[in-house]
Amino acid sequence: MRDHTHLQAMNERSLAQQSAVRRETFSPSEEKTLRPFSIWEISQFMFDVPADTLRKKLIDDPSLPQGEVEADGRQRWYTLEEINELRRRLRFRGKKLMPERPKGRAMRIAVSNFKGGVGKTVVAQHFAHAAALDGYRVLVIDFDPQATLTHSMGMVEVKETNTVWGIMCRDLCREADRIMESYDDPDDCPYPASDELPEDVQSIGAQKGQDFIQKTCWPTIDLIPSCANAAFVEFASAQYRSLHKAWSFFGCISRYLDELPDDQYDMIIFDCPPAIGYQSLNAAFAADILYVPSGPGYWEYDSTTSYLGQLGDALEEISIGFKGLAEDASLTLPKQFFDVRLLMTRFEPSNALHGAMVEAFRNVFGADMCQNPIEMTRAVEQSGRFQRSVYEQDYREMTRDTWKRARQSFDRAYVELKETVLKAWAENADILEDKT
Secondary structure (H helix, E strand, O other): OOOHHHHHHHHHHHHHHHHHHHHHHOOOOOOOOOOOEEHHHHHHHHHOOOHHHHHHHHHHOOOOOOOEEOOOOOOEEEOHHHHHHHHHHOEEOOEEOOOOOOOOOOEEEEEOOOOOOOOHHHHHHHHHHHHHHOOOOEEEEEOOOOOHHHHHOOOOOOOHHHOHHHHHHHHHHHHHHHHHHOOOOHHHOOOOOHHHOOHHHHHHHOOOHHHHOEEOOOOOEEEEOOOHHHHHHHHHHHHHHHHOOOOOHHHHHHHHHHHOOOOOOOEEEEEOOOOOOHHHHHHHHHOOEEEEEEOOOHHHHHHHHHHHHHHHHHHHHHHHHOHHHHHHOOOOOOOOOOEEEEEEOOEOOOOHHHHHHHHHHHHHHHHHEOOOOOEOOHHHHHHHHOOOOOOOOOHHHOOHHHHHHHHHHHHHHHHHHHHHHHHHHHHOHHHHOOOO
């Protein structure tokens, strides 16, 4: 017979194994660090210039970062901070290396589907890393209590008060006081003020917005983490809704992100849980662009179809049932996305069934289907095993062609994301620059 103590003992054994893996993968202190990048990588994959041309620029201007030279003198390696300084200072044929960044707030991208195993976290992680290597500043928000993305970014000790749940508690306090203040006579307000809410909610309500944001080993990627203890957010949110029926629970993250300075980030990427609940609805409502990953099998197609229908129904119900509350809270209904994109993952080009499924997806979803699927390669498999994205893996640890093929697959998908983001920025400049 097995009771809760057996599950807890299994958990303790697994945590010990996780710690051992982190020591081998990250460092003896279990702290993740970002590897340096070679001249070959920088010239071919980041700056798109001949390596010899880049080397000449470095020789001509000794004030530029010179990187660290290998003992044999054959290769130079640069940190991401040094690469970003090169981006700011170098030009090739008059062309700047800084990425295009229209005015207005950061673009928000939700990676979501309620089918497990389709690569939501892998896609969110690799998009964030690709954007950072492209020169963008990125905030990643982990909505998933499994916290896989949080762990992959090297963060393991997370308090639930610093997760999305904490942001929702803080929002409830702020909204409770706003609604109370909207009444000429507070005694006429049928809803509680923040000081009438549970004490744990009140304590979180006093936090500052920036308190939820954590640094990572990537100098231009910040994280709002998740943790296993945040799994109870669905139950807690239902309780809070019963305590304060005028709380527009679906707008918490949107309101929070509106507080951030426009120039703090360029992209904000959400890794959503495999469910439609309070957290995933907050992610959907806050997102400008919805990315839906799907594997190349029929069951993934079936689940993706159900997800689109159920998310659509949920957003419709919010639009109808919460119209008045949304207007009072300055939220716009119905929810509108700048774009919705479906992305095929775990794709094997040599697999005829996978090819047939890609065509089936394109026939059904048309222009909403991404043209560049994520290929399943050995490097992609190892990214999960070693908690390092393809971008974090050192190409010297495998054959260069294997690494290059995986990187190019993610690069193509990222370029498509970037084009979608820039188009949305251009077409919705008035919305992105207006925080009122």
